[in-house]
Amino acid sequence: MNKTILITGGAGFIGSHVVRLFVNSYPNYHIFNLDALTYAGNLENLSDIENKPNYTFIKGDINSDEFVISIFKKHKFDSVIHLAAESHVDRSIEAPLAFVKTNVIGTMTLLNAFKNTWKGNFNNKLFYHVSTDEVYGTLGKKGLFTETTPYSPNSPYSASKASSDHFVRAYGETYNMPYVITNCSNNYGQNQFPEKLIPLFINNIINNKPLPVYGDGNYTRDWLYVKDHAVAIDLVFHKGKNSETYNIGGFNEWKNIDLIKLLCKQMDIELNRPTGSSEELITYVKDRPGHDLRYAIDASKIKNELGWTPSVTFEEGLKKTINWYLNNKEWLNNVTSGAYQSYYKKQYSN
Numbered sequence: 001m002n003k004t005i006l007i008t009g010g011a012g013f014i015g016s017h018v019v020r021l022f023v024n025s026y027p028n029y030h031i032f033n034l035d036a037l038t039y040a041g042n043l044e045n046l047s048d049i050e051n052k053p054n055y056t057f058i059k060g061d062i063n064s065d066e067f068v069i070s071i072f073k074k075h076k077f078d079s080v081i082h083l084a085a086e087s088h089v090d091r092s093i094e095a096p097l098a099f100v101k102t103n104v105i106g107t108m109t110l111l112n113a114f115k116n117t118w119k120g121n122f123n124n125k126l127f128y129h130v131s132t133d134e135v136y137g138t139l140g141k142k143g144l145f146t147e148t149t150p151y152s153p154n155s156p157y158s159a160s161k162a163s164s165d166h167f168v169r170a171y172g173e174t175y176n177m178p179y180v181i182t183n184c185s186n187n188y189g190q191n192q193f194p195e196k197l198i199p200l201f202i203n204n205i206i207n208n209k210p211l212p213v214y215g216d217g218n219y220t221r222d223w224l225y226v227k228d229h230a231v232a233i234d235l236v237f238h239k240g241k242n243s244e245t246y247n248i249g250g251f252n253e254w255k256n257i258d259l260i261k262l263l264c265k266q267m268d269i270e271l272n273r274p275t276g277s278s279e280e281l282i283t284y285v286k287d288r289p290g291h292d293l294r295y296a297i298d299a300s301k302i303k304n305e306l307g308w309t310p311s312v313t314f315e316e317g318l319k320k321t322i323n324w325y326l327n328n329k330e331w332l333n334n335v336t337s338g339a340y341q342s343y344y345k346k347q348y349s350n
């Protein structure tokens with residue numbers, strides 16, 4: 001079957017993997033990638049598929065009502081896979097309003113355009129909203145987030161994502177709009193902007209810069225290789241049940257400090273440096289305000305209902321990730337210039 005799919009945020013980290021997977025796997029689908037190319041969006045991520053006949057890039061802002069309506073009018077997207085967002089917790093603490101604008105208003109703008117294009121005739125249509133496990137707040141030492149865990153967001157980022165999830169659900173209930181939501185754990189892999197833990201630390205190790213560990217480093221995250229997330233999105237897009245939420249996770253919990261030590265060890269090997277030299281860069285810095293202690297996903301619903309499981313172990317995924325950054329220093333240099341440098345100075349100045 002032919003489809004005309006709007007993927008938002010496709011020039012970003014996860015979005016670029018989703019766009020590539022769909023463009024390569026489904027020659028009958030036309031994939032439109034709508035991205036504002038903020039500091040986090042980078043078309044270099046998609047240079048290998050940019051000339052494919054079933055791919056079109058559209059530069060634009062999901063906050064612009066008029067613009068979004070105009071592209072829906074022109075292309076009549078029958079499906080939306082919505083990833084565009086402000087995505088970094090530390091930036092949301094600095095400047096929360098940008099998160100409300102893109103993550104809440106931007107999502108509303110897309111929902112309205114979708115609703116008004118199809119006017120209740122939603123046969124074979126789908127609005128797929130990509131979200132995060134952070135909407136559930138924090139866990140103590142035990143337990144897992146399930147699809148029925150109550151929302152309890154603690155950062156402006158997670159509050160904005162929680163709000164967008166609620167609006168998607170409300171449009172489903174109120175206007176019978178077909179939708180699915182997935183809430184995924186922390187992703188890692190190639191093309192991630194080096195402000196998030198793993199690529200930031202890889203970049204700092206390469207450059208012999210301090211590794212800023214927040215608080216005591218005893219915070220826990222559940223890590224998933226980005227290509228496994230993209231495969232899960234493909235599966236939920238095609239086989240997920242209307243109006244359902246699926247949690248996606250790596251079955252892979254790590255305390256930050258343990259993960260950082262593993263990363264340091266692998267970096268020493270890859271860089272041919274004496275064992276222990278990267279660990280010497282570890283520097284404990286002031287904690288993130290409202291820092292969630294632990295995220296961990298119960299991904300048994302997607303596993304049991306749709307047969308999805310992660311395909312790589314963390315050690316394999318981390319090795320692939322490290323090698324990608326080491327082989328793509330130009331990409332790293334390009335994205336770490338200008339705006340990122342001034343953000344970095346401000347974030348880690350005391």
Ligand code: NAD
Nearest residue numbers: 009011012013014036037038040041061062084085087187
């Ligand atoms: P990212 O920051 O790497 O990419 C976001 C993309 O959205 C960028 O290309 C950016 O240019 C674009 N964008 C931002 N504002 C826009 C706007 N107003 N209009 C159009 N485009 C805009 O983010 P990511 O890590 O790839 O995350 C993608 C999605 O997945 C987000 O919705 C995020 O909440 C969700 N998510 C991320 C993770 C993770 O670990 N990174 C985990 C779970 C869920």
Ligand code: TYD
Nearest residue numbers: 089186195196197198212213214219221256
């Ligand atoms: P991050 O990659 O920002 O993802 P999230 O906040 O969405 O989980 O951070 C992952 C963990 O690493 C989190 O507990 C915060 C911690 N962290 C540091 O200790 N130092 C850093 O410089 C960064 C960016 C994160």
